[in-house]
Amino acid sequence: MGAWLTRGVWMGLLHGAVQAGVVAVNVRSPEASPSVRIIAFGLVVVIAVLWGALDAWRGLDERGMCWFFAALVAGPSAGVLGVVGTGLLVDQTGTESLWPALTGGAAFTALVVLVSAAIGMGIGNLLPQPDGSRRSQA
Numbered sequence: 001m002g003a004w005l006t007r008g009v010w011m012g013l014l015h016g017a018v019q020a021g022v023v024a025v026n027v028r029s030p031e032a033s034p035s036v037r038i039i040a041f042g043l044v045v046v047i048a049v050l051w052g053a054l055d056a057w058r059g060l061d062e063r064g065m066c067w068f069f070a071a072l073v074a075g076p077s078a079g080v081l082g083v084v085g086t087g088l089l090v091d092q093t094g095t096e097s098l099w100p101a102l103t104g105g106a107a108f109t110a111l112v113v114l115v116s117a118a119i120g121m122g123i124g125n126l127l128p129q130p131d132g133s134r135r136s137q138a
Helices: 003-028 030-058 063-089 095-126
Strands: none
Touching: 003 030, 003 063, 003 095, 030 063, 030 095, 063 095
16 A cells, blocks of 8 residues: 555544544534544644654655545545544435535645645655664755
């Protein structure tokens, strides 16, 4: 399995689960929804930043393209998983919610994954390497 597919599937699972969880909290406890939404968004951003930093620190070849393709996988998969999770766990969400999740929701998720990982890769390039040297920024 390619590195991009692994990252895309796991980030899609994470985003889809978080999306369904935020909707569940919103339905059951509306007063807690704003803070839960912020915490959930922070969680998915931090995970992508850390994973991107780890890839840069380890020196993964073509990590930028790897994360680009991972974002393309994570967006639609998170949309589908979010709709399925919301339909099964929260309410009777049906297929009418699938199109918005596969367009705007998928694009937003892909952008969040890509930008967060890019920030992480920038941080990872600044970290001291295991052999004590720094790689060139080229």
